Amino acid sequence: MIVTLLTDFGTRDYFVGAMKGALLSVNPEAQIVDITHDVAPHDVEEAAFTLLAAYETFPAGTVHVAVIDPGVGSARRAIVVEGAGQLFVGPDNGVFGHVYERLGRFRVFHVVKDRFFRESVSATFHGRDVFAPVAGALSTGTHPHSLGPEVSDFVRLPFAAPFQRDGSTLLATVIHVDRFGNCVTNVTPRDLGEETIARGVSLVVAGREIRTFRRFFADEGGATPEPFAVWGSAGLLEVAVFRDSAARVLGLGRGSEIEVQFTRAS
Amino acid sequence: MIVTLLTDFGTRDYFVGAMKGALLSVNPEAQIVDITHDVAPHDVEEAAFTLLAAYETFPAGTVHVAVIDPGVGSARRAIVVEGAGQLFVGPDNGVFGHVYERLGRFRVFHVVKDRFFRESVSATFHGRDVFAPVAGALSTGTHPHSLGPEVSDFVRLPFAAPFQRDGSTLLATVIHVDRFGNCVTNVTPRDLGEETIARGVSLVVAGREIRTFRRFFADEGGATPEPFAVWGSAGLLEVAVFRDSAARVLGLGRGSEIEVQFTRAS
Amino acid sequence: MIVTLLTDFGTRDYFVGAMKGALLSVNPEAQIVDITHDVAPHDVEEAAFTLLAAYETFPAGTVHVAVIDPGVGSARRAIVVEGAGQLFVGPDNGVFGHVYERLGRFRVFHVVKDRFFRESVSATFHGRDVFAPVAGALSTGTHPHSLGPEVSDFVRLPFAAPFQRDGSTLLATVIHVDRFGNCVTNVTPRDLGEETIARGVSLVVAGREIRTFRRFFADEGGATPEPFAVWGSAGLLEVAVFRDSAARVLGLGRGSEIEVQFTRAS
Numbered sequence: 001m002i003v004t005l006l007t008d009f010g011t012r013d014y015f016v017g018a019m020k021g022a023l024l025s026v027n028p029e030a031q032i033v034d035i036t037h038d039v040a041p042h043d044v045e046e047a048a049f050t051l052l053a054a055y056e057t058f059p060a061g062t063v064h065v066a067v068i069d070p071g072v073g074s075a076r077r078a079i080v081v082e083g084a085g086q087l088f089v090g091p092d093n094g095v096f097g098h099v100y101e102r103l104g105r106f107r108v109f110h111v112v113k114d115r116f117f118r119e120s121v122s123a124t125f126h127g128r129d130v131f132a133p134v135a136g137a138l139s140t141g142t143h144p145h146s147l148g149p150e151v152s153d154f155v156r157l158p159f160a161a162p163f164q165r166d167g168s169t170l171l172a173t174v175i176h177v178d179r180f181g182n183c184v185t186n187v188t189p190r191d192l193g194e195e196t197i198a199r200g201v202s203l204v205v206a207g208r209e210i211r212t213f214r215r216f217f218a219d220e221g222g223a224t225p226e227p228f229a230v231w232g233s234a235g236l237l238e239v240a241v242f243r244d245s246a247a248r249v250l251g252l253g254r255g256s257e258i259e260v261q262f263t264r265a266s
Numbered sequence: 267m268i269v270t271l272l273t274d275f276g277t278r279d280y281f282v283g284a285m286k287g288a289l290l291s292v293n294p295e296a297q298i299v300d301i302t303h304d305v306a307p308h309d310v311e312e313a314a315f316t317l318l319a320a321y322e323t324f325p326a327g328t329v330h331v332a333v334i335d336p337g338v339g340s341a342r343r344a345i346v347v348e349g350a351g352q353l354f355v356g357p358d359n360g361v362f363g364h365v366y367e368r369l370g371r372f373r374v375f376h377v378v379k380d381r382f383f384r385e386s387v388s389a390t391f392h393g394r395d396v397f398a399p400v401a402g403a404l405s406t407g408t409h410p411h412s413l414g415p416e417v418s419d420f421v422r423l424p425f426a427a428p429f430q431r432d433g434s435t436l437l438a439t440v441i442h443v444d445r446f447g448n449c450v451t452n453v454t455p456r457d458l459g460e461e462t463i464a465r466g467v468s469l470v471v472a473g474r475e476i477r478t479f480r481r482f483f484a485d486e487g488g489a490t491p492e493p494f495a496v497w498g499s500a501g502l503l504e505v506a507v508f509r510d511s512a513a514r515v516l517g518l519g520r521g522s523e524i525e526v527q528f529t530r531a532s
Numbered sequence: 533m534i535v536t537l538l539t540d541f542g543t544r545d546y547f548v549g550a551m552k553g554a555l556l557s558v559n560p561e562a563q564i565v566d567i568t569h570d571v572a573p574h575d576v577e578e579a580a581f582t583l584l585a586a587y588e589t590f591p592a593g594t595v596h597v598a599v600i601d602p603g604v605g606s607a608r609r610a611i612v613v614e615g616a617g618q619l620f621v622g623p624d625n626g627v628f629g630h631v632y633e634r635l636g637r638f639r640v641f642h643v644v645k646d647r648f649f650r651e652s653v654s655a656t657f658h659g660r661d662v663f664a665p666v667a668g669a670l671s672t673g674t675h676p677h678s679l680g681p682e683v684s685d686f687v688r689l690p691f692a693a694p695f696q697r698d699g700s701t702l703l704a705t706v707i708h709v710d711r712f713g714n715c716v717t718n719v720t721p722r723d724l725g726e727e728t729i730a731r732g733v734s735l736v737v738a739g740r741e742i743r744t745f746r747r748f749f750a751d752e753g754g755a756t757p758e759p760f761a762v763w764g765s766a767g768l769l770e771v772a773v774f775r776d777s778a779a780r781v782l783g784l785g786r787g788s789e790i791e792v793q794f795t796r797a798s
Binding site: 268270272277297299300301302303304305315316317318319320321322323324325328444445498499500 | 542543544545546548549550551552553554556557560563564566650654656657660661
């Protein structure tokens, strides 16, 4: 069974290796797949975006472990999320916030049964002592409700979805800037609808209007330095500049607000 | 079945994770092996060298995926290469240029059958939507000729092999500078022949003659600062300086020309 | 069977990929787990610490390969260590020094049977040509004594264990500074004993006394800038400062000496 790992542990230290060992000690047959271990330390939002953009490609039954856990050692809960045939294990701090929006229907369980943990649980390394062995158990077929009670007061992520201001404006937020400077928003095609998209959408970014939508990055007219909007490969609306950084050109960063203007069918 | 991955996606973003998921969705039993994801962005030649130096150690049946793809979204072709019992999947942009030279005998197929692609193919992320699922199919036994027609006008790489100027000189090219500054050329022992090598070979590099051949880097006389030639671990002629950077000392970089002078048996 | 890899090869070059191929050519079923490839070049002590902190989480039967090998090409030996049901393969240069201390009981074999090596062994890349194929053989059940004779004059690591100066003082050494600046010492709870720990221990670090022991990093009183001692997640005594670098605050680095003062039961 496939188990993916997503952490901010970096790849220099022993942390990732120790997690993998703890997981394989529970399920030696687990097929471990690294998503990334280079999330900026404690950056829950970056991890949440990365998981959103990666998880859907995996087959049903996959267990995703996300350990970005600034609150380790405090009272924050360990949770398991079940949805669309996949499972997610990690701290209850919003790291699954974008996944919740995408899944729509899902259940969340508070992990309390410590017989699924490592024999001696350290106060500082729950990746190894809690999350990895719990993922190992899930990958062998343990059902989430064996781990603890279902809960409904889990932590969501602000700006996981755009806010509909009125009949012609969505207030969107930049949730990720990729290494090329492309600014990924929280807007999906579903938020606008095919018909609205077909009629045309424009953006207002930092007081500047963007009317150009492209089908892809190297599209016709690609060589112009004008910012444009594009449906990026994570399935989200992006703002980009051809061979330049939209974040730099437009002064955008994560959390920047973007207005999406459109007309509904009359 | 083993599937290796070689990309310029870096390890911070979701790209590698999403590719792995797409691959495992086609073949959940695939054994994924990362070669590297840290090729310099869009550096086809560096990727071509890395693949050359790594692929031969893998067992027959391995599928190698190389996604260094500055032309994604344009008309460049997706191809599969079959040779020496191994398979290679990627864009037709020269990334397999060194492999062609080493294989000698091989076949190239143009991948056109989109039923092997992901359901919805983005314009920007063929690693996930085309190459990963095609590799998944190949790793389950799909034959390359099921993917599209054989072609002969595939893109080769300049300087993949040295140029024989005359009976006593090869014009070689530096195809890689490693992180220690060792300069790897495109010359294999086969290009010279055992007897020629035994009689002695000298190099002319930037107007400077190098007569010293060493068996390995820490060889006798190792502590001298003189540049020397050595058969490196990629099976190619390298120029090195003991505990220093030959690239810096000699002012060499990728693409630098080196004359290899020798005498043939009379 | 699980085979872990720990090297200083970095992840940009072909080295790791070539090692994995060589290993899989011997045992295509091997489940390869990367511990890290980002050990500082030639830093045997850092590798020794990382292996110590990671290996115990793996299940019995795991083969650990450690290739930090500044002496490649010289006369240093290749060895296999067998202990606690696990196997370790690498150069005899101290990289297993911390593991020896932790294992207590173990056997060391000098690898000499070159029929387990790659067909042609380069002088510079024993990771691919010696260690990977030997690990492949071990992972298929080859017994270490098939590889060569048992030896007792293997290389240990200085400061792998603290030195007991007298009945009330251990001389400890910082063996690792993590990326947060926490200073990990070579002191285990076993070195002091539960009763001694319960009665209270203080440290003298750079002329400064540290009396505060915390249960974990974010413990009560966490927000004070005072250095404190803590049993870290590697099972070793650490010196830390809340949300700051103890290494910087106290001027410590690897090799720094720390006095551990205690009173024995009378």
